Amino acid sequence: MALSGGHKNRGELRIHESLDELRTDLADYIAELSDASVKEHGFFAIVLSGGSLIGLMGKLFEAPYIKTVDWSKWYIFWADERVVAKNHADSNYKLAKDGLLSKVPIVHSHVHSINDSVSAEDAADDYEFAIRQLVKTRVVSVSEINDCPKFDLILLGLGQDGHVASLFPNHSALNEREEWVTFITDSPKPPPERITFTLPVINSASTVAVVATGESKAEAAHLAIDAVGPECPLIPARMVQPATGKLVWFLDKLAASKLEDSNLNNKLG
C-alpha cells in the first residue's frame, strides 16, 4: 500500500500507487473481513455496488483467495440496482455475476438480487421485505442502535458527482429515514429507474468501504473526505458516516490527488 492513515472522523484512508496495488489490498481486506465475520457469527453478509467496483474486486477469484475464502458462507446483496432485466447490460446483478459471482463457488440461494419483473416501487418494497426476513432469521445481523440490518461489509463506488449507491446529490431519497430500501425514477445518470439502500442502512453497517479510482473522482473524494467550510456542498458520499461501524476509503493516487493533506500527496509524488 502506498499510504494508510486516518482523516479525523472521515475514516481510514488507503491510498495506492497503482490500480494493481489497490486491487490486491481490496481483495486482502475483503478476505480478512470475511474470515473474521465467519468466525464471529458464521456468515459473511456483503453488499455490492455496480460500476467500476466489480472490476477492482477481480483478484478475489485468483490465488490465494479462490481457495482460502469460505465462499459457502457468503450472502450477497446490492446497495443499489437499476430496474432492468437481469440480463440487461445496465444490470448491477449481471455485472457482478459476469465479473465475480460466476467465478467463485457462491451458493446460488445466498445471492439476493432484486425482483426485476415489477415496478421500481414494488422492487424496492420486495427487496426490503426479503431483507427483513433475513434479519428476523439472523442471516443478517441487526444494529444495536436501531432496527436496521447490520451488514458485515457494504462496498460503495463513488460517482463523479459524489453519489453513492443510487443516492444522488440533492435528491429527496437522501432524506429517507424510515425505509431501508427506496426507489427513484429520475436518476440523473441513466437508467432512470433504480432502487437503493437508504442512508440509515448504509450507516448501520459494521464496515463501509468506498472505492474510487481515477482523476475524475478526485473532486468528489475531496468533498467527501476533507473539504471544509460553509461553501462546501454536502454530497451524498459525505453523508456516509457509520454510527458505530468503520469507514474506509480505497483510493488510487489520482482519486486522492485533491485531498488537502499535503503530506499524503507529497509522499505519493
Ligand SMILES: O=C1O[C@H](COP(=O)(O)O)[C@@H](O)[C@H](O)[C@H]1O
Ligand atoms: O450508477 C452507478 O454508479 C456508481 C459509481 O459507478 P462508477 O463506475 O463511477 O464506479 C456505482 O457505485 C453504483 O452502484 C451504480 O449504480
